[in-house]
Amino acid sequence: MIEIKNLTKQFQNETEIDYKDIVFETGKSYMLLGASGCGKSTLLNMIAGILSPTQGEIIIDGKNMSQSNQKDRDKFRIQNIGYIFQDFKLINDMTVLDNINILRLEGIDTSNAVMLLKDLGIEEKKNSKVKHLSGGQKQRVAIARALIKKPKIILADEPTGNLNFAIGEQVIKELVKISQGNTLIAVTHDERLSKYFDEVIDMNEMTGGMHDVVEKEVF
Numbered sequence: 001m002i003e004i005k006n007l008t009k010q011f012q013n014e015t016e017i018d019y020k021d022i023v024f025e026t027g028k029s030y031m032l033l034g035a036s037g038c039g040k041s042t043l044l045n046m047i048a049g050i051l052s053p054t055q056g057e058i059i060i061d062g063k064n065m066s067q068s069n070q071k072d073r074d075k076f077r078i079q080n081i082g083y084i085f086q087d088f089k090l091i092n093d094m095t096v097l098d099n100i101n102i103l104r105l106e107g108i109d110t111s112n113a114v115m116l117l118k119d120l121g122i123e124e125k126k127n128s129k130v131k132h133l134s135g136g137q138k139q140r141v142a143i144a145r146a147l148i149k150k151p152k153i154i155l156a157d158e159p160t161g162n163l164n165f166a167i168g169e170q171v172i173k174e175l176v177k178i179s180q181g182n183t184l185i186a187v188t189h190d191e192r193l194s195k196y197f198d199e200v201i202d203m204n205e206m207t208g209g210m211h212d213v214v215e216k217e218v219f
Protein backbone atom coordinates (compact mmCIF):
# COMPACT_ATOMS: atom_id res chain seq x y z
CA MET A 1 0.00 0.00 0.00
CA ILE A 2 1.26 3.44 -0.89
CA GLU A 3 -0.09 6.36 1.12
CA ILE A 4 0.33 9.93 -0.08
CA LYS A 5 -0.21 12.45 2.72
CA ASN A 6 -0.09 16.25 2.60
CA LEU A 7 2.37 15.98 -0.26
CA THR A 8 3.87 19.09 -1.80
CA LYS A 9 6.67 19.52 -4.30
CA GLN A 10 8.22 22.85 -4.90
CA PHE A 11 10.88 23.37 -7.55
CA GLN A 12 13.52 26.06 -7.48
CA ASN A 13 11.67 27.99 -10.14
CA GLU A 14 8.91 28.27 -7.53
CA THR A 15 6.46 25.98 -9.26
CA GLU A 16 4.52 24.33 -6.46
CA ILE A 17 2.40 21.22 -6.75
CA ASP A 18 0.02 20.34 -3.91
CA TYR A 19 -1.26 16.78 -4.04
CA LYS A 20 -4.49 15.62 -2.49
CA ASP A 21 -4.14 12.62 -0.19
CA ILE A 22 -4.46 9.28 -1.88
CA VAL A 23 -3.97 5.60 -1.14
CA PHE A 24 -2.78 3.10 -3.75
CA GLU A 25 -3.72 -0.37 -2.57
CA THR A 26 -1.64 -3.47 -3.10
CA GLY A 27 -2.93 -5.67 -5.89
CA LYS A 28 -4.74 -2.88 -7.71
CA SER A 29 -4.04 -1.09 -10.96
CA TYR A 30 -4.40 2.66 -11.25
CA MET A 31 -4.56 4.90 -14.26
CA LEU A 32 -3.39 8.47 -13.63
CA LEU A 33 -4.62 11.07 -16.01
CA GLY A 34 -4.34 14.81 -16.04
CA ALA A 35 -3.22 17.76 -18.12
CA SER A 36 0.39 18.09 -19.10
CA GLY A 37 2.32 19.75 -16.30
CA CYS A 38 -0.12 18.83 -13.50
CA GLY A 39 2.53 16.80 -11.69
CA LYS A 40 2.11 13.16 -12.78
CA SER A 41 5.77 12.41 -13.52
CA THR A 42 6.81 14.29 -10.40
CA LEU A 43 4.54 12.06 -8.32
CA LEU A 44 6.00 8.89 -9.85
CA ASN A 45 9.52 10.20 -9.26
CA MET A 46 8.71 10.91 -5.61
CA ILE A 47 7.17 7.44 -5.13
CA ALA A 48 10.29 5.96 -6.73
CA GLY A 49 12.48 7.99 -4.36
CA ILE A 50 14.22 9.77 -7.22
CA LEU A 51 12.83 13.14 -6.12
CA SER A 52 12.27 14.19 -2.53
CA PRO A 53 9.01 15.79 -1.46
CA THR A 54 9.21 19.37 -0.22
CA GLN A 55 6.60 18.58 2.40
CA GLY A 56 4.42 15.66 3.33
CA GLU A 57 4.83 11.94 3.34
CA ILE A 58 4.99 8.92 1.11
CA ILE A 59 4.41 5.81 3.18
CA ILE A 60 5.02 2.47 1.50
CA ASP A 61 3.84 -0.60 3.41
CA GLY A 62 4.01 1.38 6.63
CA LYS A 63 7.48 2.75 6.00
CA ASN A 64 7.79 6.51 5.73
CA MET A 65 10.05 6.93 2.72
CA SER A 66 10.48 10.64 3.36
CA GLN A 67 12.43 9.76 6.49
CA SER A 68 14.88 7.40 4.75
CA ASN A 69 18.16 8.61 3.34
CA GLN A 70 18.91 8.51 -0.40
CA LYS A 71 20.93 5.31 -0.11
CA ASP A 72 18.04 3.45 1.53
CA ARG A 73 15.59 4.84 -1.00
CA ASP A 74 17.82 3.69 -3.87
CA LYS A 75 18.06 0.25 -2.33
CA PHE A 76 14.29 0.09 -1.87
CA ARG A 77 13.72 1.17 -5.48
CA ILE A 78 16.16 -1.38 -6.89
CA GLN A 79 14.50 -4.19 -4.94
CA ASN A 80 10.85 -3.25 -5.09
CA ILE A 81 10.01 -0.78 -7.83
CA GLY A 82 9.82 -1.40 -11.56
CA TYR A 83 9.83 1.97 -13.32
CA ILE A 84 8.97 2.22 -16.99
CA PHE A 85 10.26 5.62 -17.99
CA GLN A 86 8.55 7.68 -20.65
CA ASP A 87 11.74 7.77 -22.72
CA PHE A 88 12.55 4.11 -21.91
CA LYS A 89 16.14 4.82 -20.76
CA LEU A 90 17.40 1.77 -22.68
CA ILE A 91 20.95 1.49 -23.95
CA ASN A 92 20.59 1.69 -27.74
CA ASP A 93 23.92 0.09 -28.64
CA MET A 94 23.29 -2.98 -26.53
CA THR A 95 21.11 -5.97 -27.33
CA VAL A 96 17.68 -6.47 -25.83
CA LEU A 97 18.94 -9.24 -23.58
CA ASP A 98 21.97 -7.26 -22.42
CA ASN A 99 19.72 -4.32 -21.52
CA ILE A 100 18.06 -6.67 -19.03
CA ASN A 101 21.13 -8.63 -17.98
CA ILE A 102 22.91 -5.41 -17.02
CA LEU A 103 20.61 -5.35 -13.98
CA ARG A 104 22.74 -8.17 -12.55
CA LEU A 105 25.10 -5.37 -11.54
CA GLU A 106 22.37 -4.31 -9.11
CA GLY A 107 22.08 -7.85 -7.78
CA ILE A 108 18.92 -8.68 -9.72
CA ASP A 109 18.35 -12.24 -10.93
CA THR A 110 17.72 -12.01 -14.68
CA SER A 111 17.52 -15.75 -15.39
CA ASN A 112 13.87 -15.39 -16.47
CA ALA A 113 14.64 -12.72 -19.07
CA VAL A 114 13.99 -14.87 -22.14
CA MET A 115 10.72 -16.17 -20.74
CA LEU A 116 9.55 -12.66 -19.96
CA LEU A 117 10.51 -11.48 -23.45
CA LYS A 118 8.49 -14.39 -24.79
CA ASP A 119 5.45 -13.36 -22.71
CA LEU A 120 5.77 -9.88 -24.17
CA GLY A 121 6.08 -11.21 -27.73
CA ILE A 122 9.62 -10.01 -28.48
CA GLU A 123 11.71 -13.08 -27.75
CA GLU A 124 12.89 -13.23 -31.36
CA LYS A 125 14.48 -9.80 -30.90
CA LYS A 126 16.54 -10.81 -27.90
CA ASN A 127 19.86 -10.53 -29.74
CA SER A 128 18.99 -7.38 -31.69
CA LYS A 129 20.42 -4.05 -30.70
CA VAL A 130 17.77 -1.77 -29.20
CA LYS A 131 18.49 0.91 -31.81
CA HIS A 132 17.08 -1.41 -34.48
CA LEU A 133 13.71 -1.85 -32.78
CA SER A 134 10.42 -0.09 -33.41
CA GLY A 135 8.80 2.11 -30.74
CA GLY A 136 6.42 -0.67 -29.72
CA GLN A 137 9.26 -3.16 -29.41
CA LYS A 138 11.33 -0.75 -27.32
CA GLN A 139 8.31 -0.24 -25.10
CA ARG A 140 8.12 -3.98 -24.48
CA VAL A 141 11.82 -4.16 -23.66
CA ALA A 142 11.36 -1.33 -21.18
CA ILE A 143 8.47 -3.24 -19.61
CA ALA A 144 10.49 -6.47 -19.47
CA ARG A 145 13.39 -4.64 -17.83
CA ALA A 146 11.07 -3.12 -15.23
CA LEU A 147 9.31 -6.41 -14.48
CA ILE A 148 12.27 -8.80 -14.37
CA LYS A 149 12.77 -8.15 -10.65
CA LYS A 150 9.11 -9.04 -9.94
CA PRO A 151 8.54 -5.65 -8.36
CA LYS A 152 5.84 -5.01 -5.77
CA ILE A 153 5.25 -1.60 -7.34
CA ILE A 154 5.17 -0.87 -11.06
CA LEU A 155 5.30 2.73 -12.22
CA ALA A 156 4.71 3.42 -15.91
CA ASP A 157 5.01 6.94 -17.28
CA GLU A 158 2.97 7.29 -20.46
CA PRO A 159 3.75 3.74 -21.59
CA THR A 160 1.58 4.17 -24.66
CA GLY A 161 2.75 7.65 -25.55
CA ASN A 162 4.80 6.53 -28.53
CA LEU A 163 2.41 3.89 -29.78
CA ASN A 164 -0.65 3.85 -31.99
CA PHE A 165 -3.89 2.99 -30.24
CA ALA A 166 -4.05 -0.70 -31.15
CA ILE A 167 -0.49 -1.42 -30.02
CA GLY A 168 -0.88 0.84 -26.99
CA GLU A 169 -4.01 -1.03 -25.97
CA GLN A 170 -2.20 -4.35 -26.28
CA VAL A 171 0.73 -3.06 -24.21
CA ILE A 172 -1.63 -1.87 -21.47
CA LYS A 173 -3.50 -5.18 -21.41
CA GLU A 174 -0.20 -7.05 -21.07
CA LEU A 175 1.08 -4.66 -18.43
CA VAL A 176 -2.08 -5.02 -16.34
CA LYS A 177 -2.05 -8.80 -16.71
CA ILE A 178 1.62 -9.23 -15.90
CA SER A 179 1.46 -6.93 -12.87
CA GLN A 180 -1.43 -8.74 -11.22
CA GLY A 181 -1.13 -9.05 -7.46
CA ASN A 182 1.09 -5.97 -7.34
CA THR A 183 0.45 -2.26 -7.46
CA LEU A 184 0.45 -0.72 -10.92
CA ILE A 185 0.37 3.03 -11.41
CA ALA A 186 0.31 4.04 -15.06
CA VAL A 187 0.09 7.54 -16.48
CA THR A 188 -1.87 7.75 -19.68
CA HIS A 189 -3.90 10.41 -21.43
CA ASP A 190 -6.09 7.99 -23.32
CA GLU A 191 -9.42 7.55 -21.56
CA ARG A 192 -10.24 4.65 -23.88
CA LEU A 193 -7.74 2.63 -21.86
CA SER A 194 -9.45 3.28 -18.51
CA LYS A 195 -11.50 0.08 -18.70
CA TYR A 196 -8.39 -2.03 -18.17
CA PHE A 197 -7.63 -0.47 -14.77
CA ASP A 198 -9.23 -1.01 -11.38
CA GLU A 199 -9.29 2.73 -10.72
CA VAL A 200 -8.83 5.96 -12.62
CA ILE A 201 -7.42 8.93 -10.77
CA ASP A 202 -7.93 12.28 -12.40
CA MET A 203 -5.02 14.41 -11.27
CA ASN A 204 -6.73 17.56 -12.46
CA GLU A 205 -9.19 17.01 -9.63
CA MET A 206 -6.64 15.52 -7.31
CA THR A 207 -3.95 18.17 -7.27
CA GLY A 208 -4.92 21.01 -5.05
CA GLY A 209 -4.01 23.25 -7.94
CA MET A 210 -0.59 23.63 -9.37
CA HIS A 211 0.35 27.22 -9.22
CA ASP A 212 3.30 29.49 -9.36
CA VAL A 213 3.90 30.86 -5.92
CA VAL A 214 2.82 34.45 -5.80
CA GLU A 215 5.39 36.66 -4.20
CA LYS A 216 4.22 38.36 -1.07
CA GLU A 217 3.70 42.04 -1.34
CA VAL A 218 6.45 43.97 0.31
CA PHE A 219 5.45 47.12 2.13
Ligand SMILES: Nc1ncnc2c1ncn2[C@@H]1O[C@H](COP(=O)(O)OP(=O)(O)O)[C@@H](O)[C@H]1O
Nearest residue numbers: 011012013015035036037038039040041042043
Ligand atom coordinates in the same frame (compact mmCIF):
# COMPACT_ATOMS: atom_id res chain seq x y z
N1 LIG B 1 13.18 19.45 -12.47
C1 LIG B 1 12.25 20.39 -12.53
N2 LIG B 1 12.57 21.69 -12.29
C2 LIG B 1 11.65 22.66 -12.31
N3 LIG B 1 10.34 22.44 -12.59
C3 LIG B 1 9.97 21.18 -12.85
C4 LIG B 1 10.89 20.09 -12.84
N4 LIG B 1 10.22 18.95 -13.12
C5 LIG B 1 8.94 19.30 -13.30
N5 LIG B 1 8.77 20.64 -13.14
C6 LIG B 1 7.52 21.38 -13.25
O1 LIG B 1 6.57 20.77 -12.40
C7 LIG B 1 5.31 20.70 -13.04
C8 LIG B 1 4.86 19.27 -13.13
O2 LIG B 1 5.71 18.56 -14.03
P1 LIG B 1 5.48 17.03 -14.37
O3 LIG B 1 5.39 16.25 -13.12
O4 LIG B 1 6.54 16.65 -15.34
O5 LIG B 1 4.06 17.07 -15.09
P2 LIG B 1 3.27 15.96 -15.93
O6 LIG B 1 4.09 14.69 -15.87
O7 LIG B 1 1.95 15.86 -15.27
O8 LIG B 1 3.17 16.49 -17.31
C9 LIG B 1 5.48 21.41 -14.39
O9 LIG B 1 5.09 22.75 -14.22
C10 LIG B 1 6.95 21.29 -14.65
O10 LIG B 1 7.40 22.34 -15.46
Ligand SMILES: [Mg+2]
Nearest residue numbers: 040041042157
Ligand atom coordinates in the same frame (compact mmCIF):
# COMPACT_ATOMS: atom_id res chain seq x y z
MG1 LIG C 1 5.01 13.59 -17.36
